[in-house]
Amino acid sequence: MTQSFFKHFHTTALALATVLLIYVMFQLVGIITGSGQLDLFVRSPMEVLILNSVGVVLLFAWIGVYAYQIFKEYRRREPGTQLAIRILRNIALITFIAIAVIYVFSFLALSRGIDNWFNLQVGEAVGEATQLRVMIFNSFESNIRNELEDVVEELASLLGDRDGQDFAIGLSDSSTKQSNQGERDGFQLGELNFESQGTGFVLGSASSDSASLFDETDSANDLRSRIFHLIFDASQATNYEEVTYFEDLSSPEGMVVSSSSRTGSLLPVQPSSRLIEQLYMDSGSHQSLDARSTQDSGELTADRNQSLRSQPSSWELLSGDDGSALLRMLIPIPLADQTRRHYLQVLTTLPLSSQRLAERVSQMRERHERLEYLRNPLKFSFVLALTYITLMALLLATWAAIGLTRRLVQPIRTLSMGTKAVALGHYETLEEVDTGDDLGVLVESFNEMIRKVKGSQEKISQSQLLAEEQNAYLEIVLKHLSSGVMFIDKNERLKNINLATENILQVEADEVKGARLRDMIKRKEEYSPLFASIASVIDRKVLDWNDTVKLETSQGQQILSYSVTELPVPDSASATHVVVIEDITALVQAQRGVAWREVARRMAHEMLNPLQPIQLAVERIQYKTNAHLSQDQSRSLELSFAAISRQLNTLNRIVKEFQDYSKPVVLRKTTLDLNDLIREVIELHEDHEQIDELKLDLNASLPEMQGDPDKLVQVFNNLISNAREATKDSNKVTLEIKTGTNLSGNIVVRVMDNGPGFRSDVFDRLFEPYATTKKQGMGFGLEIVKRIIEAHGGTVTARNNPNGIGAQIQLEFGVNISRPTIQSELISVDTNYREV
């Protein structure tokens, strides 16, 4: 479950982050466009910006962590990292280029679009509408000026006549004195007194004493009266809301004469200082605040028609108490003294149509100015949002690219690790990759391959095990095989030999393994004909070859039969030929013995048949001729008959020997003590004067054995006779018989003499018939001994004594020991014995 969580964590986190960032970006766009509603989570633009920035930072950090991980994996040369970096680099590059192109063109389109949108003719139209409005108001101004031109000229005339005089104009009714505060205009008139006269009134300066106002001279009163009537008449004639004469408003002694039809306020609306300043600062033109601001923007320049006006004027709009728009116009009174500033102010209600037009134009103008002002913030906001969104998109795309890359590379990495594990001999299947694409199929195929390889490997292991078992079995068989076996490779080197080969060829396996046949010819010269023959067979590429070779070794003649067979194994590391060697020396000897026995049997049979008639015929001749011969003749004839009789006896003895030799050995075994048997035989020979010294060294603990006592007596008789015959020419005949057991528990009997020993020319044929050095005898003795001993399951060996004096025959009997074996200290195995 944990692995599943981490497996899907990246995707889940990416999805959540994307949703969250899209939400935050929606909020950002909502803030910019004013269409979004901030909710409980995001309550201010600052929070939106912070959330966006935090998102960007977190994404940067997240990507940085992933990038660092990939970098570490790259440095560790982990499988699949290079591919991951390549994929990630390409995706990131493509994404970056795409997003950068989108960003650049969006930025240009946005920026230029907004500029173009604002550069439409709207501003110009608004300016022209404003100008049109100004022209309308200028028309009003011209009309007013025309209507009041006479009044202005008359005022100028009156004031020009008064020029240089000091006078003051007082009001008639001080009870209606009011306080007027010009604070809103920032223009302070101070305390004023006024006198109401019908619909008009005359105001006096606050600095003048109110009582003295009415103590002026007649000329001053006359002037005041004339001005009042002039203003009153003008007001009545034009139906203006208010006509007011201001006399040097900057001076505390100025006079105000006003005639008003307004009922809401008795005091005249005072001109704003800005309007007055504007009148004199810009004597060539006049403009309202609308016009001024429009002129600031370079869209409109008020053009005053100087042909209609002899003096500059200024006007402005006022908002009436009832919401109506009032046009206030200020007309200077032209005086010779430029320092004196007297004005005629006219306040008139605009026609409703003009008023609505002015308001609509003004609203449109304000809206346009607002939009114009908002152009740069709008661009800034859109670019900011675009930048954030682009950055978010880029980071999210990078993040997604990382996730995609890891998802793509993971199966490859898994495969790589799997192949490495296989290379190390670990045949474990990989974790299933649930990608649902070709990579998943690849991993599944790899797992299938691993399963098959693992199965094959197990089969191979079983086969190897079986082969090893078979090899061990074969080695055991070869080891205990009586035939020698040699394995030879294609380079004619001995790969292996068995124990029988070691015995037959008198070599050690460790010494000859790996040796070439050619080298063996030199190393073992006694067996060089054998190795030469084998090498020759292999060189001739004969598939199968059988032959026999007769060798003269240090131990005598050895007849070996060998076969060379080529093995059908193409593997160079294996043996290509197998050589089987049989030591058939004994077999040949046995065959020879059989042949000799057959010859002896036939000779005995053939010789015995004529001997009896010859013997009878000789006796008959002696009987018939003895009576007819003289004594000398008879004596001579008896000598001849005696010679014939001796020869016939000799022939009978030979025939007897042939018969004995030719008969098969038939044993009548009984349990016997070999020591006792030897003592009985010795007793038969004790009276024989030819043995000077007889030594018996009979082991008292010698085990009993199964054997034929008659045959064994014949054996020891033959051996003692042979020894006696061999030593008859010695000064002192010594005979020694020793019994005991060897390490194998077998009974060993050794018969030794001090004779000349075996001659070398007959040593190899000691146990063959007719192999004798005696003047009389057929040489069957040792051969009979051998046959009897072998019939008892024993062996006979012969050798000359090591000191060069005498010979010895050793008999060894295999025996079932019926009492505890006592190790004989006297008898040890002598490997130099010739075993037959």
Next chain:
Amino acid sequence: MSLADKGKLKRYANAASVCKWAAIVVLWATVSSAFGFSISSVEATRDADNNVLVEMNFDVELTQDVIHALESSIPITVLTNIKIYRVRTTIWDQFVDEYDFRDKIVYRSLYGAYRLNTSDPDINGDYPSLESILEALGEKRTHQLALNDEQSESDEDYRGKVKITLDRSALPSVMRLPVFFKKSWRLQSNRVAFDIQ
């Protein structure tokens, strides 16, 4: 992870923590510093009906950016935020309620005048100049607060805090983000505490 890596990671974490707090302090100092507005006097009384009458004088000085926007027909709103706390002697004062009063200034290009729109009808209307309207805006302003404190008793003591700010959230939507980056639009006074008699 080796000990060296852990030590390096810990040093990075400490450095990041220091940077974080430094950024918070700088941001707080930048955002919260008084600029443009100042409260000269505040007095508050509470009547028997549990109404609090707050009289205050404050000075408003607009930056050229704000004036330019105002004269470009962007309405400017001044926000008066008043917080009322119940005085507690042992621990900090308990917050009771919060009141916002918004005064809106609009330039009327047709008449070349500034119109003030507040909760006080006596000062609402057109003003011919910016100086006059700002003077009227901050002079002897009175706000009546209906103290909505269920735990209120006659012998409870209250005190308040007032702060004057330029309400940037009342600006046109497209201006909210740009003004966030401009100090000239972060007009605000210090938060001034006052006792309620």
